[in-house]
Structures are given as structure tokens and as C-alpha cells.
Amino acid sequence: MTWVGRSVRGLVLLAFAVFFLVPLWALLDLSTKQVVTGGRTGAHWKALVENEQMRSAIITSLELAVLTVVLMLVLLLPTMIWVRLRVPRANRLVEFLCLLPLTVPPLVIVVGINGVYSWVNYFLGGSPLTLTFVYVVLVLPFAYRALDASLSAIDVTTLAEAARSLGAGWFTVIARVVAPNMLSGVLSAAFIGVALVLGEYTFSSLMHFDTLPVTIVLLGKSDTGASMAAALATMLLTALLLVALSLLDRRRSERN
Amino acid sequence: MESNGVTVELDDLHRHYGEVRALDGLTLQMQPGELIALLGPSGCGKTTALRIVAGLDTATSGSVRVGGRDLTRVPANKRDMGMVFQAYSLFPHLTVVDNVAFGLKLRGRATAERRRRAHEMLELVGLEQHATRYPRQLSGGQQQRVALARALAIEPSVLLLDEPLSALDAKVRVQLRDEIRRIQLEVGTTTLFVTHDQEEALAVADRVGVMSDGRLEQLAAPSVLYSAPATPFVGSFVGLSNRIPATVSDGTATVLGQAIPVLPGSAESAGVALVRPEAVSVAADPAGSATVVAVSFRGAVSQVTVEVEGTLVIAQVGSGAALALEAGQRVSVSIDPAPVLVVAD
Numbered sequence: 001m002t003w004v005g006r007s008v009r010g011l012v013l014l015a016f017a018v019f020f021l022v023p024l025w026a027l028l029d030l031s032t033k034q035v036v037t038g039g040r041t042g043a044h045w046k047a048l049v050e051n052e053q054m055r056s057a058i059i060t061s062l063e064l065a066v067l068t069v070v071l072m073l074v075l076l077l078p079t080m081i082w083v084r085l086r087v088p089r090a091n092r093l094v095e096f097l098c099l100l101p102l103t104v105p106p107l108v109i110v111v112g113i114n115g116v117y118s119w120v121n122y123f124l125g126g127s128p129l130t131l132t133f134v135y136v137v138l139v140l141p142f143a144y145r146a147l148d149a150s151l152s153a154i155d156v157t158t159l160a161e162a163a164r165s166l167g168a169g170w171f172t173v174i175a176r177v178v179a180p181n182m183l184s185g186v187l188s189a190a191f192i193g194v195a196l197v198l199g200e201y202t203f204s205s206l207m208h209f210d211t212l213p214v215t216i217v218l219l220g221k222s223d224t225g226a227s228m229a230a231a232l233a234t235m236l237l238t239a240l241l242l243v244a245l246s247l248l249d250r251r252r253s254e255r256n
Numbered sequence: 257m258e259s260n261g262v263t264v265e266l267d268d269l270h271r272h273y274g275e276v277r278a279l280d281g282l283t284l285q286m287q288p289g290e291l292i293a294l295l296g297p298s299g300c301g302k303t304t305a306l307r308i309v310a311g312l313d314t315a316t317s318g319s320v321r322v323g324g325r326d327l328t329r330v331p332a333n334k335r336d337m338g339m340v341f342q343a344y345s346l347f348p349h350l351t352v353v354d355n356v357a358f359g360l361k362l363r364g365r366a367t368a369e370r371r372r373r374a375h376e377m378l379e380l381v382g383l384e385q386h387a388t389r390y391p392r393q394l395s396g397g398q399q400q401r402v403a404l405a406r407a408l409a410i411e412p413s414v415l416l417l418d419e420p421l422s423a424l425d426a427k428v429r430v431q432l433r434d435e436i437r438r439i440q441l442e443v444g445t446t447t448l449f450v451t452h453d454q455e456e457a458l459a460v461a462d463r464v465g466v467m468s469d470g471r472l473e474q475l476a477a478p479s480v481l482y483s484a485p486a487t488p489f490v491g492s493f494v495g496l497s498n499r500i501p502a503t504v505s506d507g508t509a510t511v512l513g514q515a516i517p518v519l520p521g522s523a524e525s526a527g528v529a530l531v532r533p534e535a536v537s538v539a540a541d542p543a544g545s546a547t548v549v550a551v552s553f554r555g556a557v558s559q560v561t562v563e564v565e566g567t568l569v570i571a572q573v574g575s576g577a578a579l580a581l582e583a584g585q586r587v588s589v590s591i592d593p594a595p596v597l598v599v600a601d
């Protein structure tokens with residue numbers, strides 16, 4: 001590569017780094033600033049764990065993330081494999097249904113969902129965890145894409161037929177033959193789910209549930225430093241999760 | 257050796273896809289321990305037949321009986337049949353030995369017994385040293401061997417092979433087909449082997465079933481199929497044949513001025529005789545009626561193409577004799593007087 005090419009590439013990378021890192025650095029700076037004296041303090045970060053409201057919001061959001069991912073996988077994975085194997089004609093329909101949430105504006109969903117939720121609240125109580133249902137719907141389009149890609153990467157029909165001829169029932173085919181070979185798709189669907197839940201603000205605030213993003217905004221009005229610390233912490237946590245999942249995937253493909 | 261195979265009977269199988277008749281009345285009886293090759297051109301219904309026997313597809317009508325028991329309504333996972341597919345079908349997330357043991361695990365065998373049996377099977381196909389590898393660390397030929405071991409591990413009542421060698425290169429193909437035959441004779445399982453490669457079919461099978469358009473044209477031992485084809489389709493599909501104009505009367509054909517007996521099923525008056533290249537001999541003869549067109553060297557034997565009475569005829573000649581011939585030379589042609597099939601032109 002010529003030095004021109006090299007330096008252009010360096011400049012582009014630098015621009016991106018500045019674009020991403022400056023806001024993060026600003027968050028770090030503001031969340032550790034002693035406003036009165038101008039010195040450094042860990043008080044805001046300490047408040048993050050000590051603030052009862054913040055702590056319960058973090059727990060709520062993590063619980064929501066786990067529930068959403070589990071419910072999404074339980075619903076989507078067997079359905080997609082089953083449709084692929086047994087009713088390929090319905091493939092288009094499932095894809096259409098899964099992508100549908102992308103096309104409806106959030107506000108419309110909220111308005112519609114409020115009616116449904118009076119029933120949900122009636123049966124399940126007003127726990128913020130009932131947001132799981134909304135989040136599963138929201139994450140469907142992305143999860144569908146991820147799973148569909150990994151489903152297309154394997155010869156599902158032949159694997160299933162081989163397993164059937166060896167004596168496997170349909171449940172075994174799905175759970176022990178096809179699903180284990182979709183691990184990378186499952187991992188990326190899970191990651192997208194977690195990232196979406198940890199960052200989702202519109203629905204939880206419109207429906208008056210105190211999830212992490214809602215609490216961060218709320219806190220920002222009274223304690224700016226702590227809300228900055230919370231925002232940075234969320235971002236780092238999500239990034240960490242991404243790295244962990246991709247390492248897991250890398251290790252798996254190296255093994256093969 | 258005692259055969260532990262069972263009889264397999266396909267009775268009047270039909271499989272229609274709308275207007276397409278993939279199977280159109282296929283009937284076939286297999287003896288215990290027999291290896292039958294189903295041979296036919298692409299699209300004649302071989303795969304469809306095999307999948308119906310395996311229970312992976314449902315016949316429009318007709319029945320499949322194994323050991324006298326009607327399996328028509330039994331689902332694939334209860335049929336106890338070993339199958340090897342054309343596409344690589346090993347489970348990518350399992351090691352070789354776990355692949356082979358998969359069917360035994362589903363049958364609830366104890367771990368130790370599974371391992372022992374899986375290693376036994378891998379030994380049978382010569383791959384015990386690769387037991388802990390993953391499928392993608394194996395060559396195509398090795399993967400198909402593992403697939404065979406996996407299919408045999410469950411001690412299937414019937415072994416079904418759907419063009420298991422077609423993704424492999426020529427040398428491995430020949431090696432593995434001989435190995436499949438050796439193993440099949442050793443375990444004695446009744447086997448249905450689908451292929452579109454006639455050399456493969458003739459080399460491994462006890463009997464070969466030639467299919468066309470969803471029906472069985474002829475089911476016979478390889479040598480019979482070759483020397484006495486029952487239908488024009490079989491005559492022209494199996495082996496290379498010269499098509500030489502002939503007239504027929506009283507069970508005798510006149511081909512290139514020579515009288516030759518005809519096979520049953522031949523045309524009544526005039527037609528073309530299907531004559532094998534090895535039944536044609538060529539001799540240098542300045543007064544001969546034929547002219548050498550080309551000599552092509554094929555190793556131990558050569559092909560000599562001659563023109564006689566306006567027809568091109570291919571003769572199979574020992575390479576020593578063929579080297580003495582050259583294009584343009586006059587020769588005489590004679591035909592081995594074994595019975596031939598004469599078909600309508």
C-alpha cells in the first residue's frame with residue numbers, strides 16, 4: 001500500500017475513533033467531576049450501586065433481557081425449524097409476520113398495546129417484567145434475520161432426514177440435531193435481544209415502567225453525574241457482552 | 257456365510273406430483289441379503305423410490321413390505337433402515353464416533369456398549385483412527401464412510417444408498433464402491449443402491465434394476481442385463497451399443513450380411529440391431545467392404561471406428577492389433593454370432 005493509502009486509512013480510522021470515543025470520554029469526565037471544587041470524585045459511581053431506585057432498575061432491565069431472549073428463542077427457534085422442514089410454503093408468511101413490527105411506528109404499537117395490557121395487568125399484575133411481551137415482538141425482526149441466516153448455512157433437510165432414518169422423532173431432530181448447529185445464529189439473536197432491551201426507552205417510559213434507560217433519564221434531572229455514570233456503565237456492559245458472545249462464537253468455530 | 261437380511265417388496269408404487277409421475281407402478285422384490293442397484297437416467301424416479309422405502313416420502317398408492325410386514329403407514333424413524341445420502345449428511349456438531357453412535361443413543365443403549373459398537377463400525381470402514389475428529393476435518397470419501405458406519409451401527413433391516421459416491425472423484429469412487437460391496441457381503445444386509453453410473457451398478461450388484469419414467473424396465477443379473485437386454489431402452493442405456501440396420505425373419509437377423517439369432521422382444525421385420533463393440537471384429541483386408549475412420553487408444557484395448565455400408569460401427573480391438581490399423585485402410589468386419597436385440601428404428 002502506498003503511504004497515501006495508508007495515511008488516508010489512518011485518518012478515516014482516527015475520525016471514527018474520535019466520533020465514538022469523545023462522547024464516551026465526556027461521559028467519563030462528567031460522571032467523575034466534582035462540580036463545586038473541579039476535582040475528581042467516585043461519588044456518582046458509588047451512588048449508582050447505592051441508589052435504591054437505580055439498583056432495582058438495573059435488576060429489572062437484566063431480568064427483562066434474560067426473559068426476552070429466552071421467550072424469543074423458545075418461540076422462534078422451533079417454529080422456524082419446523083416451518084423450514086415441514087411447511088416450507090409458510091416460510092414467506094412467517095418472515096412477513098416477523099418483519100411486521102419494523103413497519104409499525106412505536107407510537108402506534110404503544111396505543112394498541114395499552115388495550116392489550118389492561119388484560120395482561122389483570123392476569124399477571126402490573127410488574128415491569130410484563131414488558132417482555134412487547135420486547136419479544138420488537139426483537140422478532142432482528143432475531144428472525146439472524147436465525148434465518150444460520151438456518152440457511154446448513155443443509156437442514158438432509159440433516160433431518162439422516163436423523164429420522166436413525167430413529168429420531170421430530171423433537172429430537174429439532175433439539176438435538178438442527179438447533180445445536182445454529183449456535184452462531186442463536187448467539188447473535190440473543191445478543192441483539194439483550195442490546196435492544198438494555199437500550200429501549202420509548203415503550204417503557206410511555207407505559208410507565210422504571211427500566212434502566214427510563215431511570216437514567218429520570219436521574220439525569222436530579223443527579224446529572226449519576227445518570228452519566230449509569231449511561232456509560234450500560235454502554236460498557238453491552239460492549240462487554242458483545243465481546244463475550246463473539247469470543248464464544250470464535251472458540252466454537254476454531255474447535256471445528 | 258449366513259445371511260441376516262430380510263425380504264423387501266415394493267408393490268405397484270405410484271408417486272404423482274401433480275402431472276408428473278415420478279413413480280408409475282414400480283414393483284420390485286428383493287431376496288434376503290441381496291444387493292440390488294437401481295439404475296436409470298436422471299429424473300426416472302430412483303431417489304423417489306428410495307425415499308418411499310425409507311418413509312421419508314409417501315407413495316400416492318402402492319405398498320412397501322419388509323420381512324413380510326407392511327410398512328406403508330410406519331413413520332421413517334420407526335422403520336429401522338440405514339440410509340446414506342448423496343449430500344454429506346454427518347452432524348457437524350458431533351465427532352465422528354458420536355455421529356456413528358447417534359442411532360444407538362436414541363435406542364437407549366448404554367454408553368460403553370455404544371462406544372464399543374461405534375468403534376467396531378469405524379474399524380469396519382477403516383477410520384477408527386479418526387474417531388475424535390469433526391466431520392469437516394474429513395475428506396468427502398471419509399465422510400461417506402462414516403455415514404455408512406453410522407447407518408450400519410443400528411443394525412438396520414435394510415440399507416439404502418442414494419448415489420453415495422457421486423460427489424467423490426473417480427478413483428475414490430471405485431475404491432469405495434468395492435468397499436461398500438465387501439462390507440455389505442460381510443454384514444449381509446439387504447441393500448438398495450441407487451446410482452446413475454452403470455459401471456458402478458454392474459460392478460457391485462447381485463441384480464440391477466433398470467428404471468425409466470418411474471417404472472422398472474428390467475431386473476436381472478449384470479451379465480444378463482448386458483448380454484440379453486429385455487427392452488430397447490435397456491439395450492441402449494446399458495453399455496455402449498452400435499446401432500446397425502438389420503432385417504429380421506424367423507428369429508434370425510441379417511446384420512451386415514451376417515445371420516445372427518435375435519433376443520426375445522425384438523422387432524418383427526426390420527429395425528436396428530444393438531451390437532456391442534466387443535462383438536465386432538475387424539481384420540485388415542484389401543478387398544474388405546469397410547474403411548477405417550479412426551483408431552483411438554484406450555490402454556489395453558482400443559476403439560476402432562469403421563464405416564461400412566454407410567454406417568459408422570465401433571469395434572473394440574486389442575491394442576496390439578489396433579496399432580497395425582490406420583485411417584483410410586480397407587478392412588473386413590465380422591460380428592460375433594451371439595443373440596442380439598433388434599429394435600424398431
Ligand SMILES: Nc1ncnc2c1ncn2[C@@H]1O[C@H](COP(=O)(O)OP(=O)(O)OP(=O)(O)O)[C@@H](O)[C@H]1O
Nearest residue numbers: 273276277278297298299300301302303304305452
Ligand atoms: N418434490 C417434488 N415436487 C415435484 N416434482 C418432483 C419432486 N421430487 C421429485 N420430483 C420429480 O419426480 C421425478 C423423479 O425424481 P427423482 O428425484 O426420483 O429422480 P432421480 O431418478 O433420483 O434422478 P437423479 O438421478 O437426477 O437423482 C423428476 O421428474 C422430478 O422432477
Ligand SMILES: [Mg+2]
Nearest residue numbers: 302303304419
Ligand atoms: Mg436422485
